[in-house]
Structures are given as C-alpha cells and as structure tokens.
Amino acid sequence: MMNTRMFKIFYKFLFALIISVLSISCSDILGTDPKPEKTEREIEFQITLKDNSGFMQILFGNDKVRSAEVTLKSNLLGNEYNLTSDSNGVIKIKGIISDNYIITVTRKMSSEEMEIISGTTATNVKLVNKKTRILQLTAASPVNIDVEMDMVVGGSSIIISEIYACGPQGSGLYYHDKYVEVFNQSDSVQYLDKMMIAIVYTNSNTGLHYRDDPEYIHSKSIWIFPGTGKDYPIQPGQFVLCAEDAIDHRMNAPNSVDLSQADFEFYKDDAPDIDNPAIPNMIKIYQTSGNDWLIGGETGALILSNFSADSLLPFDDQFLIPYRSVFDGVEYKADPTKLDKKILNEGIDAGSAGGIQFYTGKSMERILISDIGRKILKDENNSSVDFMIINAPSPGKYH
C-alpha cells in the first residue's frame, strides 16, 4: 500500500485536474471542429454581369449587362430561381441554401441595339456566360461575384432533343429499345448527311475519362448519318428518330415503345443485330465491341458533330473529334448532382441530365421554351437546366 499522504496529494492533483477539465471546454482541449459563424440562408448574394463584347459600353457607357435573364439552379435540390439584372447589371438573391448553382445568363440583343452597335439589324446575337457556368454560393464564400459575358451569334441548328436509354419497366433486362432523337432548332432546312453521332468515351471501372482534354472528344463508338450531301433534309421544327433497333418493341416488352417508324436505325452489320430493311441504317464508322449500338442506361454522354469521318484522329483505341465541330453534346448521369464526376467537357455541356434508373421506362427530353409557330427547345449548353425527365419516352415528337 502506498503512503496515505502521497495519496492525498495525488488525489488533490487529480481533483484539480478534473475541475480544470470541466471548467475549460472538453471541445477546446480535444480540438474539435469550431461552430461556424455563418448561418445558412442568411446571406444576400450580389452577382454583377460584366460584358466582354463591348456592346454594353457602346449602348450604355459601361460594361454592366442590364436586362439579362438569369437562371440559378441549385445542384442538390434542383430548384430554379429566375431573375433579371437591373440597370447596374446586378442581381441580388437571398435566402438560398449553400450549394453549387448552375447559372445561365442570356442577354438577347435587339435589332435596334445591333443597329446602333454594328449598323446591321441582326436578331440572333446574344450575350451569354460562356466562362462561368457554375457558381458556388455559400454563406462562407464571397457575397459579391462577377460573371463575364461574351457574344454568341445564333445557336446550334441541330440539337439532341431526347435520349431514351434506361429500358422499359417490367420486362426484365430488356434494353434494345434505346434511341436518340435530334431536332432542327433553326428556321431553315438542314441536312443530316454524314453528320456524326458519337458516344463519349469513359471507363467507369477505372474512372478514366478525357473531360479535361483541351481540344478533342474521345470516342470508341462513332456512327454517321447516310447520304452524300442533301439526301436527308430535316425541316425546321422536325424531330428525327435514330433507334437502336427500329422495331415495335412492345412485342417483346409490353411497356416499351414502337420504334418501327424510326427515321434511322443503328444496325451493326458485323454482329447478330436486328435490321429493319424499311428503315435507313446509320453507318458505323468505329465500334469494336458489342452486338449493337449501345448507350449507357444510367450514365453516358453523346455528341452530335459535323466532323468528317475521314479526318478522325486515332488515339490509343479511340478516335478524336474536335470540340469545334460539335453541334451539341449531352451528358446524363445516374446522380446528376455529382458534377465533379462529369465526363463531357464543360464547354460543351456544363451540367448533366439524368437521374434515371435502369428499367424505369423514363426518358430525358429537352425543355420546350416556345411553341409559337415552331417549337424552340432550351439550349443553354447545360443539360442540368436544358433537360427534364419524362415518365414515358416520346419518340419522334415532343411529349
């Protein structure tokens, strides 16, 4: 047994220690995360739109973009906020959650304004936010943010209007009814001859992708429309359906779709693929694996390009398609909020459609913004805001 006096001293020391522990905070001693000073939804953000084109300087004597339509979409919750910039080129927003926001800003230039600027009455000129597509708005981040805007003339004449990839409900693992639909957004006849549809390469197992390649799309599945120049016109406002197999899939899967009236069919002639002889076939340029044209059921990316198949550049086991030739590109993901895992360059598609699971019969369709005279579909080069989910596919038409 130890000396009793020593124990008294020892115990007094311990007692003092425990009082100290209690009087200071345990949290302080153990160095836990401090309580944040900023509270969610309390901050008012101010976004200033600045013009790089010089148009605003000519019109109003400063570079602030007034009367621009701004859409902020929360990446996590999906709510959208529509705002218009004031005469100082500023929008203010308060009470929103901290999140990454997909921002689309458009300032259409009127013919009167263009006449002042350039002496012409062009009507297809607009200012858009090409450089800043995603804003992190958090209570802990700066509250004053500048967004630069650049001039864009026109838009893509032919765009991807719908992608159906997941497969139908209630028919097991049936997946042969996939399709992609393209649409003539312009006000003039366009031609699909030799236009390219390519699946953007990614390897989900290794995580390999080429999102940050500065110049090229990488692809291992490249198909082109048939024709020699003006054989396959697409009228303004016309939808063209390209089916994996152009048959009435309802024979095999009751909840599927009838694609027997498709405009084109992907037929892989070196594999036991289905061929509907009544439907023109897409031409396979390069696809080494699989028995059919096959896009990812939940995750993938497609591009539409006018690049010549003869000019494709080989790279490893892929071919390269220059960004400058891309008419349209759409990425879709099982979890479209995970934009950090994008596979398509943000310059082509800043966001992601999707959020559809396998075999649910759902489809992704571009949002209709105008139906006066002809349909105008949303094309902000950002699938997070351009596309919506529809509960059943609508091949060859708007739902």
Added chain:
Amino acid sequence: MMLSKENILRLRDSNKYCSFKICFLMLFLFSLGNNTFSQDYKEFETGFVTIFNQGFNLDSYYFGNNPAYLNFSLDDEFLSLKNVTKNSEGEFKKFYTPRTDQTFGFFASGKKSIDSIQKFKGSFGFSKLVRKNWDWFFTRDYDTDNPFLIGDSTSCNSRINGILINAQYAITISEKLSAGVNLDYIVDEGLKTVSPRPTSEHRDIHGKLGMGYSINKELSLGFTLDVTDKNEQISYREDEGSLTQETIILKFKGYDFPNVLRKKVETRYSYINGYASGITFAYNNSDDFKLAGFINSGFEKNNIKDDALDPKGVGFWKDDYLEVGLKSSKQFSKNIITGLSYRYLKRNGWAKYPPTDVLYYERNLYSHSLIAGYEQIINRDISAGLEAGISVFSKKEDDHYSVVNSSIQFNQYFGKIGINYHWSEDVSSLLSYAVSARANHKYELNYNEKGSIYFVNARIYDLIYLETAFLQHSFSLTSEVNIWNSDMVLFHLNYSTINPFSSDAFKNTRRSEFDFIIEYRVKVI
C-alpha cells in the same frame, strides 16, 4: 460509515421482505447518451425511483456510473440470465418513429471477486431490434436530433441484430483509494426487409475510467473519464429485387428539403466520437441517511460521409451536454423511508454542412426532474409507497437549412403508488400504478410556407408530437421468487398506454408499451 460486505448482508437480512433493487432512472425521458451502456441491464426493474430500494442504489456506482465503486457495490456475487422483451406500438408517435418498436434481448452476466481487492463483472448479450412500419428512415440512432438522416422512399420493417459485451474491473489501491474501468463493446447488423434492402453495420466501443477516494468514513469523492467511439455504415446496393424498380434515396439535412436521389447505390459512414468527464460523490452518515450525486459533462460529435469509392463529408453534428444528478434516502423511523431525486440535463447541439462550413441547425434543450418518494412499512409482509414528481422541459430548435424554427416548454407531472406484499418467506410481489401528464406552457412553430411535402406531410409531425399534451397510465408488477435458498427468479411486467388530448393531428391515436423482463440469478459462493 462505509458499508462493508458484512453490513450489506446484515442490512439485506434485516429488510428481507423488501429486497427489491431499484432500476435505473426510467422516468426521465431525456437522459439519452453516453452513460447508459453498462447500466442498461444492471439492476432489476421496479419502476420506482426513490423508494422500494432500501437505498441500495445510493452510491457512486449506481448513481454516477463510477466503475471504481464496483468494489463497494451492494450486489451479491451472482450469475444472471436475463431475458428482456419490450414492445411499443401505436400511431401517437413522431413521424420518424416506427409504428411498432420491439426489443428482444438475452443477457448473461456475472460478478466475482478475484481477490480481496479486485473485483470483476462481465456480461454478454444478444439483442434484436425490430422496427415495423418504419417510414423512410434507416439510421439506428435516429432520435438524437442529428439532422443528417438517410432513408429511402419505402415504409417497411427493419431489424437490427447484435451482440453486447461488457466488462468492469475495480481495484482497491489503498484503504481510501480505488480505481475501476468499464468497457462496453457492441456490434450489430441491420437490414431493411423490402427492396432496396439497405443494410447497416455498427460497432460501438465505450470505455470509462473511474477513480474514487474516501475523504472520511462518511464522504467519498470520485471522478470519471469517458471515451466513446462508434462507427455506422449504411449501404444501399443493387439488390436483385430492385433491379427493375426505381429506388429513391432521401438524404435529410434538416426537417425539410431532403436531397431526393433516384439511384440504387449509396454508402453512408458515420464516425462518432464522444468524450466526457465527471465528478461523483456519495455521503452516508449512517443507515438513516444516504446521498449520492454526480456532475458529468462531455460532448459527442458525428462526422458523416457519403460514397464508398470517394467518401466526402456531408454532415457534422456535435452535441455538448451537462448532466447533474442528486439523490437521497432518509429513513425517519423503522417503518418510514423517504427518498428524493433530482436531475438536470442540458444539451446544446449544432450541425454544419462540411463542404461549405455553414451552420445548418442548432438545438438547445434542458430539463429539470424532481421526484419525491414516501414508503411506509405497514407490517412484516406489507409495505406501501407513493412517488410524485415533476419534470420541466425546454427545447429550442433552429433549422436554418429548412427554415423551421420551434420552441417548446412543458411540465410533466408524475404520480405513482405501489404496494409490496410478501406471500411467503420466498415470494414477494410489488404492484404499482402510475399516471403521468404533460402540460404545455409555451409552444412556437414557424416554418417556410413553401416547404416541401417531405415536411408538410411528414416531418412536421416530429414537432407536433412534441407539443402534444398527453396522459399516460402505467401498471406494473414485479415479483421475486427465491428457490433452493440460493437461486432467485425475478420478473417484471409493465404496461403503459399514452393518450394525447390536445392535438387534432393525433386525434383518436394512442400508443401502448409493454415490457417484460425475467431474470434467473444464481448465487456464487
């Protein structure tokens, strides 16, 4: 005077007709947390807090959870086999509470002196939690106010099976100084029984170090240090049953606006660490008056991460707490015993979203609970008792993320009567009835009028439940049968019914609770 083994046995013999021991405080609704591990299955239930216990629980081991005082426990050495069944069901509940909540447990424990200065107590148990008609949620410890909860769009049954191991060791270092440690280890696995069939795994470790020092023969002081480490993993996988069916995963960060994800695969990790320290004390001037108390302060933090391949922080929850307890027993005469118990609990919690380091949620609560008891020994075979108490409770929540703010203050009144009867030398029974009522003083609820259906149709009931006044009736029966002069069988039955009376939201609803515990004890010579 410090009780010796001989004194303990003499005391027990002299009061044999009233040999029930007290259960740990069950009345106090809000004493959640870190100090319940080893106490859960330690003592047998009577339902009374301050009486019908002969003051056996009035030391720093039972009231303060200081393992150093295992040496001075009044327990006999015995081996115990115990079966616990609990069932709670009904529609008077929070939204995130299962409609039916069942607990089944089987525990074996034993206590033995290693030598004259060392003692050991260990237990091993199996437990099964069955949660029927549980809407959405799948987090085991969902009721901690941590706003980061994960679930899916299904309502169904879940079960969690696990094993629990407890070891306690105490040593008398000197005549006045003792030390002890307590270790709890729990592992369990959960499964939701319908597609998408998420699974969960938990591993909980809780260690406690205690020291005790006898200042004089009447007063002893001690301190405790607690460390808790828990892991939880909830996994959603591509279940065959969900292959052709849509899975909707809900990730809550507050009462409203969950992230709604149509995906089949997700993994959530929760890493929970807790630290606490405390002071215990006990005063015992004679067999007539005993007093014990504790002050315990600590915190628990929970780091929540999602994604199996690349885990990223999606939530951080921290809860600071302070507990104070004081309990006394006074024997005025040979036939009159009184008891008094007071408890104070304060909890301040907050949550942030790590990617943005912004405060999402704050919750402050406190409760005071006071119970007084009076026991009259009528004759050698009969004793009667009365307990009455009041709890004062206050809770304030600010859910900045969901724009939901609430505050509530209420009193809960409690009364309980019981009679203990000795049928023979070896058989006795305690029958009791209790009534408890909640009355609200102040209630405020403000929320975003543009709230989503997840709040307006569902989680708002988590808040309305709290503000709903109710009346609870409880009936319990506890019996003890001594067999073969060495063994003992004890059982406890309790039935409660809770009926709300101040809310349209819970009109014509009720909740009932049924507990049954049976224990077989074998004395170790």
